[in-house]
Amino acid sequence: MSLTFTRLTPALGAIVEGIDLSRPLSDGLRQSISDALLAHQVLFFRQQHISAEQQRDFAAGFGDLHIHPIYPNIDTVPQIMVLDTARNDLRDNAIWHTDVTFIQTPPLGSVLVARKLPEYGGDTLWASGTAAYAGLSPSFQQLLHGLTATHDFTKSFPLSRFGNTPEALARYEDTRRSTPPVVHPVIRTHPETGQKALFVSDGFTTRINELTPTESDAVLALLFAHFAKPEYSVRWRWQDGDVAFWDNRITQHYAVDDYRPAHRIMHRATILGDRPV
Numbered sequence: 001m002s003l004t005f006t007r008l009t010p011a012l013g014a015i016v017e018g019i020d021l022s023r024p025l026s027d028g029l030r031q032s033i034s035d036a037l038l039a040h041q042v043l044f045f046r047q048q049h050i051s052a053e054q055q056r057d058f059a060a061g062f063g064d065l066h067i068h069p070i071y072p073n074i075d076t077v078p079q080i081m082v083l084d085t086a087r088n089d090l091r092d093n094a095i096w097h098t099d100v101t102f103i104q105t106p107p108l109g110s111v112l113v114a115r116k117l118p119e120y121g122g123d124t125l126w127a128s129g130t131a132a133y134a135g136l137s138p139s140f141q142q143l144l145h146g147l148t149a150t151h152d153f154t155k156s157f158p159l160s161r162f163g164n165t166p167e168a169l170a171r172y173e174d175t176r177r178s179t180p181p182v183v184h185p186v187i188r189t190h191p192e193t194g195q196k197a198l199f200v201s202d203g204f205t206t207r208i209n210e211l212t213p214t215e216s217d218a219v220l221a222l223l224f225a226h227f228a229k230p231e232y233s234v235r236w237r238w239q240d241g242d243v244a245f246w247d248n249r250i251t252q253h254y255a256v257d258d259y260r261p262a263h264r265i266m267h268r269a270t271i272l273g274d275r276p277v
């Protein structure tokens with residue numbers, strides 16, 4: 001069977017058919033998926049029903065995997081992070097964010113699997129940083145080119161929400177010590193395609209370093225609102241077993257918080273990337 005790609009919006013997103021992710025990837029298939037990720041920025045695979053080990057192995061085909069400092073993972077498969085509304089307060093994902101930009105080498109991408117879904121609600125949106133960048137005027141793009149921004153994990157992960165047991169508190173304090181705020185360019189160049197993308201997000205970006213605090217607040221508010229325009233996004237309505245694979249270098253995403261108290265469980269594998277330039 002050959003792969004087919006159905007594009008979802010002009011900005012980003014495609015559904016991939018003709019592949020069974022529970023089977024080991026051939027080099028050819030891996031290359032096709034890699035190429036498609038560059039072309040579409042987020043790929044969706046319907047109802048794959050893969051195990052945690054198969055999810056890990058699929059993701060590991062694209063790079064080394066990251067283990068999240070704060071979120072729980074599966075004991076026997078620590079590379080799989082668990083997003084379970086019965087275990088954690090997940091409201092920090094209902095904000096536009098790019099995953100783990102609070103480290104020097106933020107993820108290349110993530111592979112997310114839907115394990116338990118509410119009857120309706122709980123959609124996820126992705127937005128394209130390249131489309132958002134292209135939507136700015138040349139003069140504003142020029143202003144942003146020289147600028148850098150600070151990314152800080154405590155913005156989305158405040159102590160008040162993650163220090164509820166002595167072990168969680170100790171883990172949080174360790175992370176805070178080992179993960180000081182980092183600096184990334186406001187406009188990033190994709191390491192493989194050379195495309196320019198807006199690279200700030202409401203989740204972790206606290207400050208544009210070269211501006212005064214007042215200017216920084218105003219410009220970030222403008223950029224967050226601009227990036228979140230529906231024209232730059234795609235919205236995914238999950239079905240059980242669906243898999244999403246996104247390029248985390250040039251996109252951000254938002255998990256819609258509209259289904260509580262229904263129970264929702266997602267599993268994520270996170271692929272490490274390189275230092276943004």
Ligand SMILES: O=C(O)CCC(=O)C(=O)O
Nearest residue numbers: 093099112124255266268
């Ligand atoms: O729960 C979701 O749909 C997405 C959560 C999220 O932000 C992530 O997996 O990185």
Ligand SMILES: [Fe+2]
Nearest residue numbers: 093097099253
């Ligand atoms: Fe995320």
